[in-house]
Amino acid sequence: MHIFWVPNHADHITQGEIKDGILRAPFEHPGRIDGALGAMKAAGLPRPLEAPEVGIEPILAVHDVGYIGFLNEAWPRWRAEGRTGDIVPLVWPGRGMRHDTRPLTIDGKIGHYCFDAGTPICRDSWDISYASAQCAVAAADRAAAGEHAFAMTRPPGHHAMRAGYGGYCFVNNAAVAAERMIAEGCERVAVLDVDYHHGNGTQSIFYERADVLVVNIHADPIEEYPYYLGHSDEQGDGKGFGANVNLPLAKGSGWGTYRHALDTAISTIRSFEADALVVSFGADTYEDDPLGTFTLGTNHIGMIADAIAGLRLPSAIILEGGYATDALGDNIAAFLTPFA
Ligand SMILES: [Zn+2]
Numbered sequence: 001m002h003i004f005w006v007p008n009h010a011d012h013i014t015q016g017e018i019k020d021g022i023l024r025a026p027f028e029h030p031g032r033i034d035g036a037l038g039a040m041k042a043a044g045l046p047r048p049l050e051a052p053e054v055g056i057e058p059i060l061a062v063h064d065v066g067y068i069g070f071l072n073e074a075w076p077r078w079r080a081e082g083r084t085g086d087i088v089p090l091v092w093p094g095r096g097m098r099h100d101t102r103p104l105t106i107d108g109k110i111g112h113y114c115f116d117a118g119t120p121i122c123r124d125s126w127d128i129s130y131a132s133a134q135c136a137v138a139a140a141d142r143a144a145a146g147e148h149a150f151a152m153t154r155p156p157g158h159h160a161m162r163a164g165y166g167g168y169c170f171v172n173n174a175a176v177a178a179e180r181m182i183a184e185g186c187e188r189v190a191v192l193d194v195d196y197h198h199g200n201g202t203q204s205i206f207y208e209r210a211d212v213l214v215v216n217i218h219a220d221p222i223e224e225y226p227y228y229l230g231h232s233d234e235q236g237d238g239k240g241f242g243a244n245v246n247l248p249l250a251k252g253s254g255w256g257t258y259r260h261a262l263d264t265a266i267s268t269i270r271s272f273e274a275d276a277l278v279v280s281f282g283a284d285t286y287e288d289d290p291l292g293t294f295t296l297g298t299n300h301i302g303m304i305a306d307a308i309a310g311l312r313l314p315s316a317i318i319l320e321g322g323y324a325t326d327a328l329g330d331n332i333a334a335f336l337t338p339f340a
Pocket of ligand 1: 195196197282284320321322
């Protein structure tokens with residue numbers, strides 16, 4: 001087991017987020033990672049290492065070049081307009097408006113690429129997202145070599161689309177990892193997303209691909225974020241038909257319901273005969289998570305990992321959500337221990 005992290009991840013720190021109509025302290029904050037390190041060390045997990053930098057190419061393999069250019073230049077352009085707060089969108093191309101224009105001003109560009117109001121950009125958001133993606137690449141390289149690795153990424157990634165951001169996510173670390181495994185010689189890669197929320201970005205990036213299976217277990221988007229993707233009738237398209245599996249669960253689901261979906265996910269991945277696995281691990285399925293409603297305990301999170309590790313596939317585990325900061329270290333440790 002290898003663990004990669006970004007030592008200066010705390011440079012990505014936003015002033016607040018709008019939730020329930022209130023501007024409040026962000027749920028996705030540096031304390032998530034810094035608070036987890038102690039519990040991970042106590043559990044005997046290896047010390048996190050900085051990932052080697054391999055450049056932008058693995059990111060551009062799954063993201064639109066114009067979108068990545070936007071992320072890179074958004075903050076300087078925002079500041080040049082005299083803005084002092086975080087970057088927050090003002091307007092979106094809603095139903096009936098045009099999506100094919102390319103606005104010249106920063107507010108127009110933000111609305112073009114952003115899909116929610118809860119994902120501010122601060123000065124170092126791009127740099128830290130870039131560095132987090134390097135962790136995903138390092139974990140993928142270890143998995144492609146037959147080992148397990150954990151990318152302790154922050155900000156998370158699974159909501160980021162090929163050309164769009166939201167849900168605290170800018171670069172889709174799980175997609176970067178899966179595509180990297182293919183580039184490193186894996187013929188078939190499975191992605192299992194066990195975050196509480198549907199990984200809309202990962203699904204959409206691989207939706208027409210037959211060589212990457214994407215399986216999601218998540219709160220039903222009919223009643224939970226991200227609402228507009230993640231339903232059970234989304235099965236992939238073209239060559240990718242059948243290689244996308246959504247297992248939405250009702251809000252408030254507990255272990256009995258979850259275990260049933262997990263069994264389905266595991267047998268689906270086994271039938272796919274993947275060479276390697278990417279796990280989008282979010283601990284927001286935890287019972288006390290402020291953004292989740294499932295009732296899983298830390299023991300159940302360990303049991304999810306037991307079942308996944310039972311696939312005996314080299315695995316790149318990518319950190320997604322998990323906002324019960326006090327318990328996050330224990331939940332990460334419970335999840336990684338079966339792989340360690
Ligand atoms: Zn989540």
